Amino acid sequence: MRYSQLFTKTKPREPKDELTSNAKLLTRAGFVNKLMAGVYSYLPLGLRVINKIETIVREEMNAIGGQEVFLPALHPSENWKQTKGWDNIDILFKLKSRTNREYALGQSHEEVITPLFKEYATSYKDLPVAIYQIQQKFRDELRAKSGLLRGREFRMKDMYSWHLDQADFNRFYQVAKLAYLKIYQRAGLQAKVTEASGGSFSEKISYEFMVLTPAGEDDILYCDQCDYCINTEIAKDLKEESECPRCQKAKLQKARASEVGNVFDLGQKYTHDFDLKLADKNGLLVYPIMGCYGIGISRLMGVIAEALHDDKGLVWPETIAPFQVHLVGLNLDNSDVKKQAEAIYQKLTQEHIEVLFDDRLEATPGAKFADADLIGLPYRLLVSAKTGDKVEYKKRQLKDVKITSLENFLKECCQ
Numbered sequence: 437m438r439y440s441q442l443f444t445k446t447k448p449r450e451p452k453d454e455l456t457s458n459a460k461l462l463t464r465a466g467f468v469n470k471l472m473a474g475v476y477s478y479l480p481l482g483l484r485v486i487n488k489i490e491t492i493v494r495e496e497m498n499a500i501g502g503q504e505v506f507l508p509a510l511h512p513s514e515n516w517k518q519t520k521g522w523d524n525i526d527i528l529f530k531l532k533s534r535t536n537r538e539y540a541l542g543q544s545h546e547e548v549i550t551p552l553f554k555e556y557a558t559s560y561k562d563l564p565v566a567i568y569q570i571q572q573k574f575r576d577e578l579r580a581k582s583g584l585l586r587g588r589e590f591r592m593k594d595m596y597s598w599h600l601d602q603a604d605f606n607r608f609y610q611v612a613k614l615a616y617l618k619i620y621q622r623a624g625l626q627a628k629v630t631e632a633s634g635g636s637f638s639e640k641i642s643y644e645f646m647v648l649t650p651a652g653e654d655d656i657l658y659c660d661q662c663d664y665c666i667n668t669e670i671a672k673d674l675k676e677e678s679e680c681p682r683c684q685k686a687k688l689q690k691a692r693a694s695e696v697g698n699v700f701d702l703g704q705k706y707t708h709d710f711d712l713k714l715a716d717k718n719g720l721l722v723y724p725i726m727g728c729y730g731i732g733i734s735r736l737m738g739v740i741a742e743a744l745h746d747d748k749g750l751v752w753p754e755t756i757a758p759f760q761v762h763l764v765g766l767n768l769d770n771s772d773v774k775k776q777a778e779a780i781y782q783k784l785t786q787e788h789i790e791v792l793f794d795d796r797l798e799a800t801p802g803a804k805f806a807d808a809d810l811i812g813l814p815y816r817l818l819v820s821a822k823t824g825d826k827v828e829y830k831k832r833q834l835k836d837v838k839i840t841s842l843e844n845f846l847k848e849c850c851q
């Protein structure tokens with residue numbers, strides 16, 4: 437991609453109405469654009485990041501047997517009345533048609549997926565099953581001041597599974613938890629598995645996946661000697677400095693964190709609500725155990741921006757950077773330099789390396805370097821009158837630059 441053709445431009449100043457680093461940086465760098473509080477457009481750079489996150493999520497969900505679907509966002513009110521969500525869920529957006537029919541915008545999809553699965557399931561032989569989608573969700577959140585961390589319209593991966601009995605659910609719960617940890621690791625984040633209450637399914641334990649960041653909206657207590665971690669909302673008997681109840685080797689520490697995903701044991705709530713019952717091996721009808729598994733795709737992008745940036749801009753991990761290489765051409769009014777920069781751009785493209793080529797004639801070197809730092813691609817590759825038949829490269833998070841041949845750069849990086 438040529439920077440001169442990218443319709444978005446970096447902004448020299450921070451947006452006035454944003455409080456968090458993710459919103460400030462992603463807006464300035466041209467990844468997102470705010471339509472209104474909690475609602476963002478994803479621009480070419482931002483959408484590439486979202487797509488990369490989604491590819492990782494898809495690969496890991498497919499690897500544990502998830503089957504991908506795409507469900508509607510506009511739901512008939514009847515489905516939400518059947519689970520009592522219509523009256524009990526305060527964040528549910530409700531609409532009325534001109535013929536006075538009532539609808540909800542999907543804030544989650546248990547109400548759609550459960551009757552859908554019921555239509556196809558005939559016996560225990562159809563279990564276990566896991567179905568997922570990646571889609572926009574709508575929630576009437578009271579506060580939407582954290583940029584991508586809390587949207588009123590946001591992107592989520594949601595998976596639902598059904599199991600004949602609790603033992604099979606518990607088995608899959610572990611499999612899903614491990615897949616989640618792999619996803620965060622591949623996206624360059626360290627997530628802590630946090631015990632929390634099951635919310636409206638309160639007697640059950642749920643697990644939240646938390647990334648430490650001051651921009652988060654949750655408080656957790658964690659142990660740095662083992663993997664114990666708990667949400668303070670439910671940790672009644674524990675506080676900061678309490679002894680770790682798991683390893684008893686260290687004192688718990690308190691930190692702010694953002695929930696980038698969670699997994700719930702829904703029990704039989706929805707299978708009862710939609711009367712989904714299947715014959716077991718003995719022909720007896722049972723209500724399957726259901727689980728749900730969410731990942732905030734757009735929140736994850738925001739959390740990565742929060743966790744991985746410096747005072748100059750974003751610092752994307754290679755796995756989800758919109759492009760791998762920021763090719764900066766200087767002195768492009770010199771026809772030899774221009775020819776060389778174009779040849780390098782062609783070569784990288786042929787090698788299937790994703791390149792953002794700053795081919796602008798009018799921008800100063802300082803402006804080009806500042807934009808490269810702000811956008812935050814993993815490698816900055818420089819071609820100028822000074823580099824001759826070599827290239828100069830720099831890793832985004834490091835200070836030192838290296839001068840080498842293009843071949844060496846390709847060998848050392850972008851593998």
Ligand code: ATP
Pocket residue numbers: 544575577584585586587588590591592695696697698730731732733734735
């Ligand atoms: P939270 O506690 O942050 O309100 P939640 O417990 O309501 O989230 P779920 O309904 O289980 O979350 O949604 C699954 C995932 O979707 C969450 O773990 C989070 O990563 C993401 N998510 C939830 N609400 C939002 C939102 N308003 N904006 C962006 N992402 C969200």
Ligand code: MG
Pocket residue numbers: 644695698
């Ligand atoms: Mg939560």
